[in-house]
Amino acid sequence: MKLLEAINDPAQLRQLAPEQLVPLAHELRQFLLDSVSRTGGHLSSNLGTVELTIALHYVFDTPRDRLVWDVGHQTYPHKILTGRRARMHTLRQANGLSGFPRRDESRYDTFGTAHSSTSVSAALGMARAARLKGENHKTVAVIGDGAMSAGMAFEALNNAGVAHDLDLLVVLNDNDMSISPPVGALNRYLARLMSGRFHAAARNVGRTVLPAPVVELARRLEGHAKGMVAPPATLFEEFGFNYIGPIDGHDLDALVPTLQNIRALHGPQFLHVVTRKGCGYELAEADPILYHGTGKFNPSVGIVPAPGRTTYTEVFGDWLCDMAAADRRLVGITPAMREGSGMVRFAQQFPERYADVGIAEQHAVTFGAGLATEGMKPVVAIYSTFLQRAYDQLVHDVALQNLDVTFALDRAGLVGPDGATHAGNYDVAYMRCLPNLVLMAASDENECRRMLTTAFHYPGPAAVRYPRGAGPGVAIGHELSSIEIGTAEVRRRGEGIAILAFGSMVAPSVAAGAELGATVVNMRFVKPLDVALVTRLAREHARLVTVEEGSVMGGAGAAVAEALAAAGLTRPLLMLGLPDRFIQHGERAALLADLGLDAGGIVASIRQRFGTQEPRLAVSNG
Numbered sequence: 331m332k333l334l335e336a337i338n339d340p341a342q343l344r345q346l347a348p349e350q351l352v353p354l355a356h357e358l359r360q361f362l363l364d365s366v367s368r369t370g371g372h373l374s375s376n377l378g379t380v381e382l383t384i385a386l387h388y389v390f391d392t393p394r395d396r397l398v399w400d401v402g403h404q405t406y407p408h409k410i411l412t413g414r415r416a417r418m419h420t421l422r423q424a425n426g427l428s429g430f431p432r433r434d435e436s437r438y439d440t441f442g443t444a445h446s447s448t449s450v451s452a453a454l455g456m457a458r459a460a461r462l463k464g465e466n467h468k469t470v471a472v473i474g475d476g477a478m479s480a481g482m483a484f485e486a487l488n489n490a491g492v493a494h495d496l497d498l499l500v501v502l503n504d505n506d507m508s509i510s511p512p513v514g515a516l517n518r519y520l521a522r523l524m525s526g527r528f529h530a531a532a533r534n535v536g537r538t539v540l541p542a543p544v545v546e547l548a549r550r551l552e553g554h555a556k557g558m559v560a561p562p563a564t565l566f567e568e569f570g571f572n573y574i575g576p577i578d579g580h581d582l583d584a585l586v587p588t589l590q591n592i593r594a595l596h597g598p599q600f601l602h603v604v605t606r607k608g609c610g611y612e613l614a615e616a617d618p619i620l621y622h623g624t625g626k627f628n629p630s631v632g633i634v635p636a637p638g639r640t641t642y643t644e645v646f647g648d649w650l651c652d653m654a655a656a657d658r659r660l661v662g663i664t665p666a667m668r669e670g671s672g673m674v675r676f677a678q679q680f681p682e683r684y685a686d687v688g689i690a691e692q693h694a695v696t697f698g699a700g701l702a703t704e705g706m707k708p709v710v711a712i713y714s715t716f717l718q719r720a721y722d723q724l725v726h727d728v729a730l731q732n733l734d735v736t737f738a739l740d741r742a743g744l745v746g747p748d749g750a751t752h753a754g755n756y757d758v759a760y761m762r763c764l765p766n767l768v769l770m771a772a773s774d775e776n777e778c779r780r781m782l783t784t785a786f787h788y789p790g791p792a793a794v795r796y797p798r799g800a801g802p803g804v805a806i807g808h809e810l811s812s813i814e815i816g817t818a819e820v821r822r823r824g825e826g827i828a829i830l831a832f833g834s835m836v837a838p839s840v841a842a843g844a845e846l847g848a849t850v851v852n853m854r855f856v857k858p859l860d861v862a863l864v865t866r867l868a869r870e871h872a873r874l875v876t877v878e879e880g881s882v883m884g885g886a887g888a889a890v891a892e893a894l895a896a897a898g899l900t901r902p903l904l905m906l907g908l909p910d911r912f913i914q915h916g917e918r919a920a921l922l923a924d925l926g927l928d929a930g931g932i933v934a935s936i937r938q939r940f941g942t943q944e945p946r947l948a949v950s951n952g
């Protein structure tokens with residue numbers, strides 16, 4: 331590790347001779363594999379960007395030249411080369427390095443990210459700012475083939491391609507993979523670019539990078555000389571970029587001179603590099619999906635899948651297959667999260683009714699709306715955090731038209747190591763204000779299954795939110811039974827205090843209620859709220875507490891407060907949930923405990939707010 335250990339800053343990397351870069355890449359890849367196997371994290375994508383990262387920092391004058399990564403799950407080599415090597419053992423842990431770029435972590439992280447397809451927009455903004463400020467640095471966006479499939483990337487290309495006064499380079503890191511195999515026409519197009527004349531052109535590209543008009547002229551002349559019609563320009567050229575490539579993204583002898591040539595050019599440039607996900611670690615190359623995101627593992631053995639407790643994701647996946655067998659109208663939709671959303675078996679068993687639409691949350695929702703207009707029963711499986719992307723589609727295309735779309739909202743609440751970017755803290759706040767929509771929060775695995783069935787049978791938009799990981803471990807029935815809409819369930823009768831708990835907070839609230847002698851209710855529905863029960867509880871108890879794994883602001887507790895106000899009832903109401911700040915990465919259970927959202931924390935908050943005396947006062951009415 332001699333070369334790597336000497337690099338604490340890209341300026342030191344730039345002192346190396348070109349022939350030292352290959353051995354450096356070897357050291358970096360070894361370090362990366364060793365490091366991720368100890369911490370867990372995103373492995374395959376990072377193994378694929380080792381050479382590209384070295385070449386970019388070697389050629390560009392970072393951080394003066396701006397380097398913007400898309401998604402950011404492939405930035406571990408970048409972190410290692412930009413002074414964070416010694417902290418890689420803290421990756422994705424509380425108070426440790428983030429798994430994604432963060433502006434507050436390093437001046438080399440020019441743009442915070444983790445949701446995909448933002449890089450070209452952000453880089454274009456930076457390039458425009460440079461122009462306006464009279465600065466002459468370069469801006470580079472690195473975007474994967476999966477991320478390139480999103481509408482937002484194309485909105486940015488559309489804008490950038492006519493910005494001929496800006497020095498912007500878009501590097502397409504094409505590894506022919508999203509998390510799962512890529513889908514759609516763009517992917518097919520990229521595969522075609524890899525073949526035929528483009529492949530032949532790639533061999534010399536390091537020596538002959540030319541501005542777009544010259545390339546275009548040469549193409550026409552070549553066609554003319556051969557008496558043929560000139561070959562068509564690439565899609566990216568049609569957008570206004572100078573397209574270069576495809577080149578081998580693991581070949582430093584091609585990457586470095588190509589980037590050096592491009593750096594001297596002005597206007598929008600597009601470099602297509604081809605990499606292998608998992609490159610250099612045989613097991614990850616053979617199964618890049620398994621090694622996309624890993625826990626800790628022994629690199630000489632590889633990941634050994636161990637049976638664990640059933641996760642909510644698995645509950646959903648099993649329900650989806652059962653419901654699809656029962657109802658031929660069901661169509662399962664995922665925006666590029668087949669594995670994460672538990673849809674692998676469904677995709678195999680019901681290929682005609684399975685739709686991976688790419689990283690395209692907005693399209694996923696409106697595609698579902700379209701299916702619903704024709705009497706189909708779409709189920710959009712989506713992480714809470716990614717539904718944020720499709721809010722207008724949820725409002726305008728689904729809720730406003732009262733269309734029958736079921737939303738399976740996975741990763742609702744804190745997610746743990748991915749941190750604030752992936753936390754699903756806001757879905758309750760942004761969904762419960764929508765007319766027509768039914769919103770449920772699952773408190774255990776079996777209830778999750780029943781809620782999904784309820785949502786599916788409800789003839790309008792309905793969502794079930796459930797957290798990352800396993801639930802309390804209750805037995806899961808095989809039947810497809812529903813819950814009456816808008817009904818809560820009293821889990822424990824006590825006096826003085828009533829705890830109204832939502833979803834994942836029911837189990838700790840029941841434990842807290844036992845310690846306090848309080849009534850505990852599993853509210854089940856955020857919308858419609860069981861107003862009759864809420865008002866009855868308010869009349870029977872002196873103090874009310876709401877507990878939820880979601881933003882307190884605008885959340886389910888706020889819904890209870892509104893219901894009380896509407897009924898003219900005033901009661902001391904303690905609302906527990908996620909505070910008005912972003913919660914960083916760490917282990918999910920530990921983060922919840924830190925926030926007082928475990929049984930002990932709930933007891934402590936209630937005692938702190940209402941005192942330690944048994945609050946026996948029963949009130950007659952408001």
Ligand SMILES: Cc1ncc(C[n+]2csc(CCOP(=O)(O)OP(=O)(O)O)c2C)c(N)n1
Pocket residue numbers: 375401403404444445446473474475476477478505507508509607665666667689691716719
């Ligand atoms: C808006 C959004 N939707 C979904 C995801 C989940 N996600 C993270 S990486 C990824 C695949 C990205 O593919 P690509 O850009 O080709 O990068 P690769 O993993 O191949 O390196 C997906 C779907 C996300 N981060 N953001």
Ligand SMILES: CC(=O)[C@@H](O)[C@H](O)COP(=O)(O)O
Pocket residue numbers: 372401403444509623670741745748798
């Ligand atoms: C980078 C990204 O967005 C995904 O890979 C995400 O990290 C997956 O999270 P889960 O592990 O919760 O599926």
Ligand SMILES: [Mg+2]
Pocket residue numbers: 474475476477503504505506507508
């Ligand atoms: Mg890819």
